[in-house]
Amino acid sequence: MQIFRVVSELVTTKRNFWLSAKPLRVVEDCFGNLEVALDPIGAKSGDFVVTIGLSAARVAAGNPKITTDLTIGGIIDHWDEDSWR
Amino acid sequence: MQIFRVVSELVTTKRNFWLSAKPLRVVEDCFGNLEVALDPIGAKSGDFVVTIGLSAARVAAGNPKITTDLTIGGIIDHWDEDSWR
Amino acid sequence: MQIFRVVSELVTTKRNFWLSAKPLRVVEDCFGNLEVALDPIGAKSGDFVVTIGLSAARVAAGNPKITTDLTIGGIIDHWDEDSWR
Amino acid sequence: MQIFRVVSELVTTKRNFWLSAKPLRVVEDCFGNLEVALDPIGAKSGDFVVTIGLSAARVAAGNPKITTDLTIGGIIDHWDEDSWR
Amino acid sequence: MQIFRVVSELVTTKRNFWLSAKPLRVVEDCFGNLEVALDPIGAKSGDFVVTIGLSAARVAAGNPKITTDLTIGGIIDHWDEDSWR
Secondary structure, three states, X not given: OEXXXXXXXXXXXXXXXXXXXXXXXXXXXXXXXXXXXXXOOOOOOOOEEEEEEHHHHHHHOOOOOOOOOEXXXXXXXXXXXXXXX | OEEEEEEEEEOXXXXXXXXXXXXXXXXXXXXXXXXXXXXXXXXXXOOEEEEEEHHHHHHHOOOOOOOOOEEEEEEOOOOOHHHHO | OEEEEEEEEEOOOEEOHHHOOOOEEEEEOOOOOEEXXXXXXXXXXXXXXXXXXXXXXXXXXXXXXXXXXXXXXXXXOOOOHHHHO | OEEEEEEEEEOOOEEOXXXXXXXXXXXXXXXXXXXXXXXXXXXXXXXXXXXEEOOHHHHHOOOOOOOOOEXXXXXXXXXXXXXXX | OEEEXXXXXXXXXXXXXXXXXXXXXXXXXXXXXXEEEEOOOOOOOOOEEEEEEOOHHHHHOOOOOOOOOXXXXXXXXXXXXXXXX
């Protein structure tokens, strides 16, 4: 699993049916690389989160039919820039 | 999931049966690296899209038997070069 | 499988149900890059471990429903900085 | 999916049973990095191909029991060094 | 699939049950990066091997319940430093 910081929400009006209507978040890793994660737990911009990838991402989304490959799994209680790198 | 820009269509006359006849797009990431994604929703060159990888890519293609490992999941409403990097 | 050193525990009070209550560890590779692994076997900070990724990570967690993508699979008997790089 | 150029055949007399007797090709990406792909469609050295990875690779091999993680999915009609990078 | 050279055996007395008792090998890629692979076919140190990743790794281990994500699939007949890079 990986540690990301939530950057912003991402809106895709034209969207694959199976991606569902769950919110998508743009997240960044410690190098500033961006990815997109499905968010079933309600993380806010600036939160540090643990993300779940691979087939586990679909289970973590609450339904294995949801076609995500990256899902937010938890909000980290204590994390800051210094822990990151 | 990752954010790519659609570059062009990709034609492969000699093609694996299970890859189906769905269109393939060459897509690039923010560093200009190229990958190939199956496109079930009709993205155009220049569109910024969210792609779904892994086993979820097959479900997103509309049929788990389709042998894609990267499928376009949605067209992003608002994105530009500045958001990318 | 990959070789990591355990850095610390990671606490996520707000956590996806299927991630279970098993402990999470922050682990680092030989370049100092950080990832997060589920730990079903009780590794301690400083231990060198072999991690299992992908769908096998869920089986290794003791239950395929557990939504981990990285699980500690074994503690290495003999390993040190010199073997690492 | 990724774009590779076929470099050569690869012979492994001592081979895992489930890898089957299908030909293996050494392929290179645009940076010259090498990987090995199963070839069910008969690509020749120098051909530019689209490869299918992940669990889809096994389906693309014609039998999900075949233990490949990279399978050639199609030969690209028009591609050259300039398109690559 | 990827090409690695076998470096050494790896002993983990405290090991996840499902990782089984099959030997683990430390393997290196052409850049000297290390990974760990399950070895069901008996490769020796110095051998160049083709490794199978992802879910196919478990099938290649002889039992899908074995929690490996990298398994040696074949020993390459002819390979040397010059072919590698």
